[in-house]
Every structure is written in C-alpha cells, then in structure tokens.
Amino acid sequence: MAPHTIISFPERDFVSADGYAQGDPVTVEVIRSGFTVGIAHVDPQDDLTTPGFDGLVEVNHPGGGCWETVTPDIRPGDVVRTTTGSGTVDQTTTAGVTVTQPATAIDATTIQIKGTAVAAGGGQIPIDQIEARVIAGGQRFVVNNRRDLRADSVGGDGLLAYDGPGLTTWTATIGGLGGVDQTSGVSDIQRATSTQNESRGMWLGGNPLAGTELTIFEFGQIGGPGAPCSAPADRGPSTPDMAAASDSGSSAVDNVTNDSTPTFGGVRGLATADTINLYVDGALAGTTAPAANGTWSITLATPLADGPHTVTAGEVSGLAPETMGAGSLPITIDTVASGTTITSRPAAAGAARTVAFGFTSEPGSTFTCSLAPGAAAAACLTGQSYGPLADGRYTFTVGARDRAGNVGPNTTAAFAVGVAPTISTRSPLPGQTRIVQTGNVTATLSRAVTGVNATSFVLRTPSGALVPAVVSYDATTRTATLNPDATLAADTRYTASLTTAIKSADFGVSLVSSTWTFVTGPAPVVNFRSPASGAVGVSRVGNVTVGFNEAVTGVSTSSVVLRSPSGATVPAAVTYNATTRRATLNPNATLAARTRYTLGLTSGIRDLAGNILTPSTAAFTTGG
Missing domain, CATH: 2.60.40 (Immunoglobulin-like)
Incomplete structure (x- = not known):
C-alpha cells in the first residue's frame, strides 16, 4: 500500500x-x-x-x-x-513474467521482444498489467528522447499483445526506430538491439495505476549474490524451518524448544526433486517425499540430546546426485527446567505496607507471580510490587518458564506486615534528673510484644558498661521493667535502651530501637543561710549568703534573687565561691529600714551531675 x-x-x-x-x-x-x-x-x-x-x-x-x-x-x-x-x-x-527473446530487429526500423506472462493459477495475466521495455542506460533514443522504449497493450512506444486467445506467450512490437544520433552516429534500431542494453518484461501490479508493486524480468541477468553481498546462492531445498508447533516456549520462531523430536519443514529447490533428506549435526535424521506443491515435513524419530544442534537438508531427483541446501538452521534443545532465585524481598516482618520482590532465572525466562492472600497468579517482571497491604501474614510465590517452555519449581517467600510497636511511656522520663538511686526503669509498649529480656532492655553507665539487672515483662500492662541488682551511683547519667529484638506479638514487627538518659540524685540542698530564715533586725548594709551541701552551677542574678515586699527585684551582685560552696548576694544600695525582704533560689541552680535544686524562698526583716 x-x-x-x-x-x-x-x-x-x-x-x-x-x-x-x-x-x-x-x-x-x-x-x-x-x-x-x-x-x-x-x-x-x-x-x-x-x-x-x-x-x-x-x-x-x-x-x-x-x-x-x-x-x-x-x-x-x-x-x-x-x-x-x-x-x-x-x-x-512475484509474477510469472519472462522475456524469451530480447529486442530483435525485424526490419530496418522495427524490433520485437517476446516473452511469457503466466498467472498464478495458470492462464494469462491481464494484458493491461504487462509491459515490455528496452533500457539503454546513460543513452537516449532519438524517437522519444528517453533512455527507454516501452510497449504495452494500449500502444505507448509500441504495442504488446498475447500471441493468441488463451496463450500465455506475448510479443511486443516497436517501430519508427530509423532515427540516428548525430553525435554518436548510432541509430535507434542499433541502440535497441545492442547486447549492451537490456530487454525487460514487466508486471505492473494488480492495480497498474497505483504503481505500488512490480515484477521486473531482466533478460540475460544472472542471479546469486551481487557485490558487495556474499551469502551463497540458494540451492537444493530451502533452509529447514522448525514447525511453530514444535518451537515451544516464549517464541515460536527462536528455534529453542523442549521438544526433543521436533518437526521441520521447507520447500524443495527443483520441481523434479522427489526425495528430501534431513540431517542433524551431519547425520541423516529423516527422509520424505515432497508434496505436490513442493513442501515437505519431517518429524524426528530419535530424540535429540539437550544442547545446540545444526539442521540441514538435501534433495534428490531420480538417480541424480543429492544437492544439499545452502543454508543451515541452528536449534537448541532444552528439556531441563530452571528454578527461580529471589534476589530482593521485604523484611520477614516489617511495617512497610508496599513491598517489592526481585528475582531471576535463566536468560529469556518469563515469570508468574502471586501473593496469598491478595493477588492471583499473573505474568510479572522482577521488581514486582504489591501494596498498600493490610496487617497480616503473606506468602509471595514466583515461577519461571524458560525460553524452551520448561516450567521450573515455584519459589516462595513468607513475610508479615504490621504496625511496629512503640514506647508509650517511660520512667524515668528522658532527660529527667534527681532520680532515686534505688528505683526501677520501666517502659510501657503500645502493643503486646515478645523478646523483652536482659539483652533487649539494658541500662548502661557513662562508660558504656552494662548495669546488672533483672528484666521482666507484664503482658497485661505491656510494661517492661529493669530492676538493677544494686543501688545506682549518685549523680550519674545512665542510658536506657530497648532494641529491635523486641517485636510485636501478632506479626513479629520489630520495635524501632530507642534510647534515653536520666540522672540519679541526690539533688543539691541549702545547708546554710545568712540571715537565717525569719531573722529580724538584719543589717541594712550586709550581704545575703546561702551555702550548699555540694558543688553547684548556675548561680547568677537570675537564680539568686532578693525581692522587696512589692515583689520588685533588688539590684545586686551575685557571686559563687566554689571552695566554700556559698553564693553571696551584695545589694547595690542600702536596704530599706524595717522592711521584710525575700530571698528566692530557683531551679537554675544544679549540681555538677545536672540535678536541679528544689526552688525555695526565705524571708528576713531589716533593722531601723
């Protein structure tokens, strides 16, 4: 078209x-x-x-x-x-049109070309589909100033007609060729009949006006490979072809099969050939007579071994020597199925609700995948994914069919999808201080779990050493408890950890590992005040001093504050003596007479471990 x-x-x-x-x-x-x-x-x-x-x-x-x-x-x-x-x-x-006589002079100005035109079922090809030509490459005829002469049924340069009713031979006659080329001195009749030029018989197609299909018979041309091509000329029967029914597997034309006794077919070369011989790897594997239309078919009687083979054919006409076909067919017999290897998969239990699987088998294989429950078996490719999935246990199944059509054993992978357990509450809280040295460490889980033990729930010292402890789990309250074997060290930062070995009891999904720290007490306390709490007649120019039972940090004008009865802050300088562990507040001006002042200490004061001071206030009254 x-x-x-x-x-x-x-x-x-x-x-x-x-x-x-x-x-x-x-x-x-x-x-x-x-x-x-x-x-x-x-x-x-x-x-x-x-x-x-x-x-x-x-x-x-x-x-x-x-x-x-x-x-x-x-x-x-x-x-x-x-x-x-x-x-x-x-x-x-390809139409059955030939030239049997090239352009031949019948008088001084006229040539004739003869040929045949036989329809596929016998009889004449419609005359309007036939044309004869003389081609003079690189030259021109005087009669029409073209490089060719044409004869057809309506009389172009000449007239073509069948030689009689029902005859398939034709004759094309072209006259008026008396002109002479003044440059070369060659006449049209000489040019038309020159052996250097070509006579053609042409079929113009089923619809000549469309010009989409032609057969051109060129008198005197020789077949076979033309430069620069080198494939040998076909001879004998055609190259054997494996029957589609025998070519099992993903393709009916790749010649890879699990049928060890396949069928081969082809077409004889000579119409006189009465015997076809089929050879596999050079050994005779079957013999048959071609059908009336020249085709032949042979099914092997002896099974072929797995592996590559070469199939050829030859033909015999009567007592003449056998003519081997020029082509050979490489085939592969493969009767052994290959398994499938899963190369990537989700965790055996995880919280991800979309999962993917990678898999492989021998090259050229096709795959079938299923997921139970949820997805019936269907064709698939590596990287097959499913999701989003509900909580549950699943089994993925994949099988391979190789190029030859062998189906291998299925490969499965079980996995579970579920909500990962989390820690709902902790005691002590993350970052909490002043923790009792004899207390337990607890963690309450969001769902029932397994795997709580002394290796999945641990407490470590600042150096990373494990604290010996008894670990228990209350399934009713979902609380894990770590009870140290001995009193914890004072003023020490401990790290508690729960690992992924703890898993949900329903689908085995791991807890996201978690760590937090806390600091043991005791908290610093005030062991000295001057003036004492409730004192009266206090000097208006004296300092206010407090002492602590241990070294502290955070002493400043914001954590040690003196206030007037109205609550106003008294401007003052605040210092801390680390040796005596005493903080001193020195007012910037003389205090008012007979006035009640209140000294406040905030939680901004901490010991060196980070334990905060319990906020407190103490009042005194100045003298007159």
Whole structure:
C-alpha cells in the first residue's frame, strides 16, 4: 500500500522498495509456500538525487543490504514481504513474467521482444498489467528522447499483445526506430538491439495505476549474490524451518524448544526433486517425499540430546546426485527446567505496607507471580510490587518458564506486615534528673510484644558498661521493667535502651530501637543561710549568703534573687565561691529600714551531675 512500493527482480534475486520512514528498520523476506527462503534487515536510505527522504530499501544491490545466510533464488509465486520495525507489513507476489527473446530487429526500423506472462493459477495475466521495455542506460533514443522504449497493450512506444486467445506467450512490437544520433552516429534500431542494453518484461501490479508493486524480468541477468553481498546462492531445498508447533516456549520462531523430536519443514529447490533428506549435526535424521506443491515435513524419530544442534537438508531427483541446501538452521534443545532465585524481598516482618520482590532465572525466562492472600497468579517482571497491604501474614510465590517452555519449581517467600510497636511511656522520663538511686526503669509498649529480656532492655553507665539487672515483662500492662541488682551511683547519667529484638506479638514487627538518659540524685540542698530564715533586725548594709551541701552551677542574678515586699527585684551582685560552696548576694544600695525582704533560689541552680535544686524562698526583716 502507498506510500510503499515493492519491486521484485527475480533474475538478479534483487528487491527494491521505497517510501519507508527514516530510522524505522525494515525486514525483507522472500516466502515460498509459507516458508521463508530469504531474509534481510535493512535501514531505509536516501538516494540523494531527489528532494526529501526517499526511504529506499534495497537487498542484493550496491549501496543496499544483503541477504543473510543464503541468497534466495526468487521465482514466480514467491511472496516478497516487508515488515517495518513499527509493525507495518506490505507484500507483493512475484509474477510469472519472462522475456524469451530480447529486442530483435525485424526490419530496418522495427524490433520485437517476446516473452511469457503466466498467472498464478495458470492462464494469462491481464494484458493491461504487462509491459515490455528496452533500457539503454546513460543513452537516449532519438524517437522519444528517453533512455527507454516501452510497449504495452494500449500502444505507448509500441504495442504488446498475447500471441493468441488463451496463450500465455506475448510479443511486443516497436517501430519508427530509423532515427540516428548525430553525435554518436548510432541509430535507434542499433541502440535497441545492442547486447549492451537490456530487454525487460514487466508486471505492473494488480492495480497498474497505483504503481505500488512490480515484477521486473531482466533478460540475460544472472542471479546469486551481487557485490558487495556474499551469502551463497540458494540451492537444493530451502533452509529447514522448525514447525511453530514444535518451537515451544516464549517464541515460536527462536528455534529453542523442549521438544526433543521436533518437526521441520521447507520447500524443495527443483520441481523434479522427489526425495528430501534431513540431517542433524551431519547425520541423516529423516527422509520424505515432497508434496505436490513442493513442501515437505519431517518429524524426528530419535530424540535429540539437550544442547545446540545444526539442521540441514538435501534433495534428490531420480538417480541424480543429492544437492544439499545452502543454508543451515541452528536449534537448541532444552528439556531441563530452571528454578527461580529471589534476589530482593521485604523484611520477614516489617511495617512497610508496599513491598517489592526481585528475582531471576535463566536468560529469556518469563515469570508468574502471586501473593496469598491478595493477588492471583499473573505474568510479572522482577521488581514486582504489591501494596498498600493490610496487617497480616503473606506468602509471595514466583515461577519461571524458560525460553524452551520448561516450567521450573515455584519459589516462595513468607513475610508479615504490621504496625511496629512503640514506647508509650517511660520512667524515668528522658532527660529527667534527681532520680532515686534505688528505683526501677520501666517502659510501657503500645502493643503486646515478645523478646523483652536482659539483652533487649539494658541500662548502661557513662562508660558504656552494662548495669546488672533483672528484666521482666507484664503482658497485661505491656510494661517492661529493669530492676538493677544494686543501688545506682549518685549523680550519674545512665542510658536506657530497648532494641529491635523486641517485636510485636501478632506479626513479629520489630520495635524501632530507642534510647534515653536520666540522672540519679541526690539533688543539691541549702545547708546554710545568712540571715537565717525569719531573722529580724538584719543589717541594712550586709550581704545575703546561702551555702550548699555540694558543688553547684548556675548561680547568677537570675537564680539568686532578693525581692522587696512589692515583689520588685533588688539590684545586686551575685557571686559563687566554689571552695566554700556559698553564693553571696551584695545589694547595690542600702536596704530599706524595717522592711521584710525575700530571698528566692530557683531551679537554675544544679549540681555538677545536672540535678536541679528544689526552688525555695526565705524571708528576713531589716533593722531601723
């Protein structure tokens, strides 16, 4: 169909087609009685002589592609099919048109060309589909100023007609060839009959006006590989083809099968061939007589061993020597199934609700996956994912079918999906201070768990040493308790940890590991005050001093504050003596007489471990 044109040149085993898209590769096949006897893969080209991209596809011609394995002997009835990479298929059938007599002078100004035109079922090809031509390459005829002369049924340069009713021979007559080229001195009649020029018989296609299919018979041309192509000329029967029913597996044309006694077929080369011999690895494997249409089929009687093999065929005509086909078919027998390996999978138990699996088998395998519960078996690729999934236990199953069609054993992977347990409450709290040295450490979980023990719930000293302890779990309250074997050290920062070994009791999903710290007491206390709490008649120019039972930090004007009865802060300087562990507040001005002042100590004061002072106040009254 337009825009594609396909021309078959049977005498040169040459195919020319055009109108194809740039970058869309084309497969060209010659098909005889259903069997491919020639194949080529060609990238469309531009002939550079016309505007735009021509999409020229040629096989067995300089500048074009070449037949692969063998050069087919293109014959009448052979289908020439083109298939583009994008999937468009066109084809023409090589017509039974020949030239039996090239351009021959019958008088001083007239030539005749003779030939045959036989329809596929016998009888005449419609006369309007037949044309005869003389081609004078690089020259021009005086009569029409063209490089060719044409004869057809309506009388172009000449008239073509069948030689009689029902006859399939024809004669083309072209006259008026008395002109002489003044430059070369060659007459048209001499040019037309020169052996250097070519006589053609042409079939113009089922619809000549469409111009989309032609067969061109070129008198005197020789078939076989044309430079630069080198695939040997086809001879004997066609290259054996494995029957689609025998070519098991993912492809019916890759010649990889688990059928150890496959069937092969093809087409005889000579019409006189009465015996076909099939060989596997050079040994005779079967013999048959071709059918009336030339096709043959042989099923192996002896099973082939697994592995690669080479299949060839030969033909015999009567008592003549056998003629071996030029092509051979490589095949692979594979009757052993391969297993599937899961290469990646989710955790055996996890909180992720979308999961993916990676898997592999031998090259070319196809896969089937299922998930129970949830997804029936279906074709899949590695990286198969499922989700979102509800809480539960699941089993993933994957199986492989190799290129030969062998189905291996399924491979499974069990896993669970569920909510990960979390810590609801902790005691002591993270960062808490002033913790009793004899207290326990507890953690309450959000859901029932397993795996709580002395290795999954631990307490460590600042150096990282484990604190010996008894660990228990109350399933009713979901509380894990760590009871140290001995009193904890004072003023020490401990780290409590729960690990992923603790898992939910329903689906085994791990707790997210968690750590927190706390500081043991005792808290610092005030052991000295001057003036004493409740004192009266206190000097108006004296300092206010407090002492602590241990070294502290955080003493400042914001943590040691003197206030008037109205609550106003008395401006003062605050100092701390680390040796005596005493803080001194020195008012900037004389205090008011007979006035009650209040000294406040805040939690900003801490001991060196971080334990905070319990906030307190103490009042005194100045003298007159």
